[in-house]
Amino acid sequence: MRYLPKSPADRKEMLAEIGVASIDDLFSTIPAEYRLTRDLNVPRQHGEQEVIEHFKAFAEKNATGYASFLGAGAYRHYRPVLIDTVVSRGEFLTSYTPYQPEIAQGTLQALFEFQTMICELTGMEIANASMYDGSTGVAEAVMMAVRVTGRNAAVVAKTVHPEYREVLATYALHQEIPVTALDYTANGRVDLAKLDAAITDDTACVLIQSPNFFGTIEDVAAIAEIAHKKGALLIVAIAEAVSLGIVKPPKEADIVAMEAQAFGVPVGYGGPYCGVIASKEKFLRQMPGRLAGETKDMSGKRGFVLTLSTREQHIRREKATSNICTNQSLVALMVTVFLTVYGKGLKELGEQNLAKAHYAAQTLGKSGKVLFGGAPRFNEFVLDLGKDAETVNASLLTKKIIGGLPLAKWYPELGADASLWCATELNTKAQIDAAATAIAGKA
Amino acid sequence: MAEKFVGTPKKATTHVNQNENLIFEKSSPGKKAYRLSELDVPAVDAASLLGDAVRTDLGVMPELSEIEIVRHFTRLSTWNYAIDLGMFPLGSCTMKYNGRVNELVARLEGIAEAHPYQPESLSQGVLEIMKVLSDCLLDICGMDAITLQPAAGAHGEFTGILLARAYHESLGNARKKILIPDSAHGTNPATAAVVGYEVQNLKSNAKGMVDLAELEKLVDEDTAALMLTNPSTIGVFESEIHKIADILHAKGALLYMDGANMNALVGKTRPGDFGVDVMHLNLHKTFSTPHGGGGPGSGPVACKKILEPFLPTPLLVTKSDGKLGLEYNRPQTVGRVRMFYGNFGMFVRALAYILANGPDGLRQTTEDAVLNANYIRAKLEDTFELPYKTRSLHEVVFSDKRQAKNGVKTGDMGKRLIDYGFHAYTVSFPMVVQGAMMIEPTESESREELDLLIDALKQIAREAEENPELVQTAPHTTRVQRLDETTAARKPVLRWKAPVAATPVAVDTAAKEW
Ligand SMILES: Cc1ncc(COP(=O)(O)O)c(C=O)c1O
Numbered sequence: 015m016r017y018l019p020k021s022p023a024d025r026k027e028m029l030a031e032i033g034v035a036s037i038d039d040l041f042s043t044i045p046a047e048y049r050l051t052r053d054l055n056v057p058r059q060h061g062e063q064e065v066i067e068h069f070k071a072f073a074e075k076n077a078t079g080y081a082s083f084l085g086a087g088a089y090r091h092y093r094p095v096l097i098d099t100v101v102s103r104g105e106f107l108t109s110y111t112p113y114q115p116e117i118a119q120g121t122l123q124a125l126f127e128f129q130t131m132i133c134e135l136t137g138m139e140i141a142n143a144s145m146y147d148g149s150t151g152v153a154e155a156v157m158m159a160v161r162v163t164g165r166n167a168a169v170v171a172k173t174v175h176p177e178y179r180e181v182l183a184t185y186a187l188h189q190e191i192p193v194t195a196l197d198y199t200a201n202g203r204v205d206l207a208k209l210d211a212a213i214t215d216d217t218a219c220v221l222i223q224s225p226n227f228f229g230t231i232e233d234v235a236a237i238a239e240i241a242h243k244k245g246a247l248l249i250v251a252i253a254e255a256v257s258l259g260i261v262k263p264p265k266e267a268d269i270v271a272m273e274a275q276a277f278g279v280p281v282g283y284g285g286p287y288c289g290v291i292a293s294k295e296k297f298l299r300q301m302p303g304r305l306a307g308e309t310k311d312m313s314g315k316r317g318f319v320l321t322l323s324t325r326e327q328h329i330r331r332e333k334a335t336s337n338i339c340t341n342q343s344l345v346a347l348m349v350t351v352f353l354t355v356y357g358k359g360l361k362e363l364g365e366q367n368l369a370k371a372h373y374a375a376q377t378l379g380k381s382g383k384v385l386f387g388g389a390p391r392f393n394e395f396v397l398d399l400g401k402d403a404e405t406v407n408a409s410l411l412t413k414k415i416i417g418g419l420p421l422a423k424w425y426p427e428l429g430a431d432a433s434l435w436c437a438t439e440l441n442t443k444a445q446i447d448a449a450a451t452a453i454a455g456k457a
Numbered sequence: 458m459a460e461k462f463v464g465t466p467k468k469a470t471t472h473v474n475q476n477e478n479l480i481f482e483k484s485s486p487g488k489k490a491y492r493l494s495e496l497d498v499p500a501v502d503a504a505s506l507l508g509d510a511v512r513t514d515l516g517v518m519p520e521l522s523e524i525e526i527v528r529h530f531t532r533l534s535t536w537n538y539a540i541d542l543g544m545f546p547l548g549s550c551t552m553k554y555n556g557r558v559n560e561l562v563a564r565l566e567g568i569a570e571a572h573p574y575q576p577e578s579l580s581q582g583v584l585e586i587m588k589v590l591s592d593c594l595l596d597i598c599g600m601d602a603i604t605l606q607p608a609a610g611a612h613g614e615f616t617g618i619l620l621a622r623a624y625h626e627s628l629g630n631a632r633k634k635i636l637i638p639d640s641a642h643g644t645n646p647a648t649a650a651v652v653g654y655e656v657q658n659l660k661s662n663a664k665g666m667v668d669l670a671e672l673e674k675l676v677d678e679d680t681a682a683l684m685l686t687n688p689s690t691i692g693v694f695e696s697e698i699h700k701i702a703d704i705l706h707a708k709g710a711l712l713y714m715d716g717a718n719m720n721a722l723v724g725k726t727r728p729g730d731f732g733v734d735v736m737h738l739n740l741h742k743t744f745s746t747p748h749g750g751g752g753p754g755s756g757p758v759a760c761k762k763i764l765e766p767f768l769p770t771p772l773l774v775t776k777s778d779g780k781l782g783l784e785y786n787r788p789q790t791v792g793r794v795r796m797f798y799g800n801f802g803m804f805v806r807a808l809a810y811i812l813a814n815g816p817d818g819l820r821q822t823t824e825d826a827v828l829n830a831n832y833i834r835a836k837l838e839d840t841f842e843l844p845y846k847t848r849s850l851h852e853v854v855f856s857d858k859r860q861a862k863n864g865v866k867t868g869d870m871g872k873r874l875i876d877y878g879f880h881a882y883t884v885s886f887p888m889v890v891q892g893a894m895m896i897e898p899t900e901s902e903s904r905e906e907l908d909l910l911i912d913a914l915k916q917i918a919r920e921a922e923e924n925p926e927l928v929q930t931a932p933h934t935t936r937v938q939r940l941d942e943t944t945a946a947r948k949p950v951l952r953w954k955a956p957v958a959a960t961p962v963a964v965d966t967a968a969k970e971w
Contacts, residue, residue: 015818017554018825019903028828028904032835037824040831041725043694043848048731054724055596057589059815062558068812069805073567075582077575084572087796094491096526098564101749104541105534108555111751114881116872116935117538121750124533127480130952134516140951144752146608149796177796184769184792188622188653231510260503262512282563283583284573284797285608286753298949304751308953309945312930317937321945327611327647328886332656337647340609340741344749354480354526355490357519361512365503366493372506373498390507411576419574443497 015059081445082416083374085394085436086227087148087175087253088284089276091363092440094355097278097348106347111340112306115319121343122318125306128350135258135353135360136272137265138292142303143320144342145289148273149181152221152251154302154336155271155291156182157189159219159247161300161335162268167192167216169246171204173226175253176424182221191218202230202386202396204237213244223251224264228386228434229371229394231261238266256438257392259356260364269293278352279345288345299325302336366439367393370446374437377450385432394436396421396428399453403433406453413452415445461924464916468543468909469878474936477532481953484519490526517955536936537750538880544906546833546874548852548883548895549642549690551720551742556813559745559806568805573797577782583801584781587773590808591757597819598716598736599729600759604768606799610717611644613737613756614684616769618652619791620735620760621682621711623767627789632681632710638667640691640887645684645715654681661889665691665845667701676708682735686715687728690887691845692830692852692897694721702732711735719743720899721827721851724820735760740800744807755803769794825900826851829907833896836911840918844890851899857892865921865928867892872939873920873931877913 025037034040041049060068082090101107105120112118112125125143132141145151156168168186170179170193179195186193194212197205204222213220220241224232234250241248250264252272264270275287293301299322307321327334356363371393375384382399399406403420410417418435421428437446504511521529538545545552563569571583591603607613618635625632635649638659646656657675662668666689676683683705688694695701702712714728714736720743722728728736740746740755760768770790771783783798814822827850834843834853841855857867871881871894883895898907920928932938 015814015821017556017813018818018821018900019906020825024904025825025828028832032828032831034831037828040824040827040848041850043696043850044726045696045699045731048699048726050724050726050730053816054593054819056593056811056814056816056819059818060812062813065558065809065812066562069562069565069568069586069809072582072586073565075585076567076571077579078567078570080575080579082572082575084574086574088573090570090572092494096490096523096530099527100530100534102560103531103534105537105539106530106750107560107747108540109537109750110545110547110550110552110748110880114538114871114875115940116932116937117536117875117880118750119536119936120533121537123477123479123536124530125750126951126953130479130481131518133952134518140949146612146753146800147795149793150608150612175796177793180793181795184619184794185651187792188619188651190653231507258512259515260512261507262510280564280569280802281572282569283571283580283801284799285795286755286800286802298951305949305951307945308950309941311937311940313938315937317940319940319942319945321942321949321951324946327643329643330647331643332646332650334643334647334650337611337615337644337651338609339611339642339644340739340754341752342608343751343753344747345753347750351526351530354519354521354529355523357484357490357521358515359489359491359493360518361515362493363491364512365501366496368503368506369496369498369501372501390510407576411579416572416575416579439493446498 077416080414080416083418083435083437084416086419086434088281089254089438090281090440091256091276091438093278094352096355097351100351101344101348106344112320115317119317122306124347124350126308126318128346129306131353132290132292135263136270136292137263138270139295140298141290141292142301143306144346145291145303146342147285147287147289148251148253149178151271151289151291152178153182153185155249155269156191156219156221157185158300158302159249159269160191162297163218163247165216165218167218169194169196169212169217169220171196171222173198173204173228174221174223174251175227178251201388202228203232203389206236206240209237210240213241213246217246219247219249221249221251223253225254225257225392228396229391230386231390231392234264235266254392256363256367259360260368261392274349277349279348286342286345288342288349300335301325303338303341363439370437370439370441371395374435374446377446378453381453393438394434396432397435398432400431402430410452415449415452462919463924463927464920466877467912469876471934474535475532477529479953480519480529481517483525484521486520488520488522490521490523543878544902544910545880546882546896546898546910547880548897549717551897551899552748553745553899554901555745555747556810559809562809563802563805581781584773586808587804588781590804591773593811594738594757595759597723598759599727601762602765602768603757603759605757605804606769606795607756607758608795608800609752609754610737610739610756611648612794613758614644614648615651616758616794617713617735617737618648620764620767621713622652623791624764625681633679635681636675636683640665640689640889641684641686664847665689665693665889666695669697669700672701673704676704676710678708680708680710682711682713684713684715686718688718688721688850691854692849693845693847694850698731717742718851721823723823725823735764740803740807745810746803746806753800753803755800767791822900829898829900829902832907833898833911837914840915841894852895852897854890855894856890857894860918860921861892863921863925865925867894869928869931870917873917873928874913875932876934879910879913
């Protein structure tokens with residue numbers, strides 16, 4: 015087997031040095047009746063070329079060459095070449111968690127830069143070194159708010175990504191955190207009057223998303239004011255991170271739980287992505303996950319370490335702030351490279367997304383109506399085409415277009431005709447026009 | 458006495474290592490590393506579209522050219538140790554070679570650019586990857602059903618214990634506690650707590666294994682499960698595993714297996730055959746998906762038929778027309794543990810690893826991993842204390858007992874190993890061994906690399922005798938010396954801030970504590 019660096023002679027000599035007659039002697043502690051005496055039922059050994067051919071065959075069975083208008087928590091953005099140049103370096107790709115900081119300064123400094131940029135973009139004071147993804151990040155943020163406030167319940171906007179809410183429900187059930195769902199108004203935003211009524215003395219936090227699942231930007235300041243007045247924390251989830259280039263950061267929030275996938279991570283059928291939690295500094299001791307911190311070595315030279323590990327499972331075991339261990343470090347590095355390449359240019363990127371989505375909403379909207387007007391949007395919008403969204407999408411597929419995501423599954427109140435469309439810098443005018451023409455023909 | 462002994466590292470030399478500031482310190486206004494495509498739709502005025510919500514300031518976000526960015530990250534990369542540079546004898550972590558073809562196939566267009574909500578009819582290839590991988594893992598584990606959704610080992614533990622809880626609830630009583638051996642990884646008790654269970658500690662016996670009498674005493678109708686790592690964290694197979702399972706099952710409790718150490722078992726024995734009800738795998742350990750400086754991982758959970766109804770949604774199914782699909786309608790599910798379907802990119806890499814190996818390669822891999830650990834044990838047994846003498850599988854745990862007499866601790870020797878061109882072994886884990894030195898070579902090391910490690914550890918043991926201070930202050934050849942972790946925790950600096958106007962960054966005198 016080509017990955018194994020031993021000759022048959024090596025193996026024989028090593029067994030002799032150990033003082034056993036055969037390799038099976040080394041497995042003698044496994045009771046005989048449980049030893050597998052057949053080959054595993056897995057595909058036969060493949061050569062490198064065969065492995066590639068195998069996966070090319072898989073790849074060809076998927077959508078390629080389609081114009082896509084899908085977003086909804088997984089965003090298609092251009093990925094600068096440098097991202098893969100950097101993460102393909104073996105020194106990053108094949109390194110371990112930086113528990114030995116003397117030989118992991120590369121990873122540690124990059125994580126420190128990641129944390130800094132996340133703070134800067136979100137308006138928070140501290141950020142961790144990543145969580146699994148946006149959905150688990152949201153669940154962990156709610157559990158963090160419960161620890162911080164000593165209160166027990168959560169009020170969660172229906173405009174938070176439905177799958178984030180499903181994951182939160184799984185965690186909340188066993189943490190015995192009651193979750194109240196919060197309605198939206200005709201402009202697709204959180205209903206402020208209902209919010210005020212929903213918060214009780216037991217509410218640890220209000221969880222919203224902005225831009226929300228409909229692509230609408232929430233009035234974070236107004237929501238924060240209501241939550242804070244009643245002693246609850248505000249958690250803002252962000253699913254479309256590129257919005258931060260042009261949309262005001264949610265600095266009134268106490269905790270931001272975001273999915274950084276939009277920053278240069280492939281949509282990759284849903285993962286690996288890059289969750290991250292950022293917050294006000296005063297909540298530091300309740301932060302889950304790893305943190306990179308600056309310090310000095312014995313000779314006074316600047317260096318970085320993983321710090322405050324007394325919050326974590328390997329020290330605190332069942333009293334830890336979370337059970338997370340392995341996180342999404344290499345994906346955080348992708349994000350860091352993306353953010354370094356764009357830097358202040360994130361504004362220009364944000365403007366292009368605004369322009370594309372604005373044009374798409376106007377053009378596609380001619381065949382139906384764009385819901386939730388009256389509030390600002392980023393690069394997504396809900397379209398009601400007056401015709402079953404699944405049917406429209408099926409006919410678009412014949413034109414090599416993947417239409418917006420039908421919403422009836424999660425929002426039956428919007429009816430079968432509503433779908434969520436996303437246009438990014440990758441969507442050309444020609445694609446948008448083609449989609450509009452196809453839809454107009456069907457309408 | 459003659460000059461104090463200083464060992465001669467055979468593998469490592471000192472090399473030039475370039476300085477590099479933080480990216481923010483290198484930034485200057487007006488530089489750019491990107492150029493967007495020309496805008497082909499009418500430009501918009503952000504302020505008028507967004508109103509109050511418009512952002513005007515991007516603070517310290519950097520401005521650099523492309524060459525500066527390449528150099529920045531390339532320089533940083535040279536400060537890391539990595540599998541591509543040499544051995545990581547890190548016990549419990551299974552730092553094996555990461556085949557490069559895995560990276561190539563994960564980046565194929567139809568795979569990397571598959572959107573999680575694209576229609577199932579256009580996703581048959583990605584679903585097939587999940588299906589083939591699932592089938593392979595099921596046969597490897599000897600289990601009946603699987604979910605690939607969990608994002609890492611600890612997340613798999615969470616999912617597995619959720620299944621146990623749902624199973625007990627379906628019988629009318631969720632039960633109260635999870636038993637966890639004192640040798641367990643920290644994620645085990647932390648997980649039990651997240652799922653709302655009490656943790657009851659199970660003391661190991663004199664051989665470092667589960668104490669059957671103790672287990673029998675503790676298991677009762679309130680016990681939901683035992684979380685057992687097998688082979689244990691001291692690298693030893695629980696030979697009485699079937700009795701452990703019987704004791705649990707007699708009281709209606711389940712056997713959960715932490716599969717972090719599956720690299721010792723693949724192709725040789727199957728957890729499903731020896732009584733395990735539910736387990737997780739770490740694809741980033743056993744199945745060679747790269748560790749990436751701390752992640753991403755992937756923690757599939759495999760289980761017996763009795764737990765299948767509770768698996769997270771959606772579940773991958775083969776439909777009546779033979780097409781693959783995702784099933785959401787599962788009334789008894791524990792719910793979702795992650796959005797979408799898991800760390801899909803890791804499934805691609807793990808399957809590429811399995812294809813490259815085949816059944817013969819997987820078995821040989823396990824055998825070589827065990828051979829390597831036993832070789833190290835045989836060669837170092839006289840040098841270091843071996844607290845548990847039971848036959849090792851894929852890793853061996855020594856202790857620093859002999860060297861500690863001279864004030865040299867496991868952590869010191871681990872740091873000194875860095876000067877010899879290696880990563881440290883796992884230090885101070887498992888907690889059942891005082892001063893643990895936990896070594897897992899994996900199958901990826903040649904005999905030459907193993908001999909270099911053995912030689913380095915022998916020289917370090919001699920240094921510990923004759924020149925303890927040298928070891929206590931190691932490493933000596935790295936870009937930074939030991940770092941002051943106390944101050945890092947006491948006065949946390951977790952982000953960069955622009956220095957206040959023109960005050961140069963002051964460099965303190967050498968820190969006093971570390
Ligand atoms: C024995 C054991 N259990 C559980 C884990 C946790 O796995 P992960 O880091 O993937 O969450 C680890 C890995 O560090 C481990 O070694």
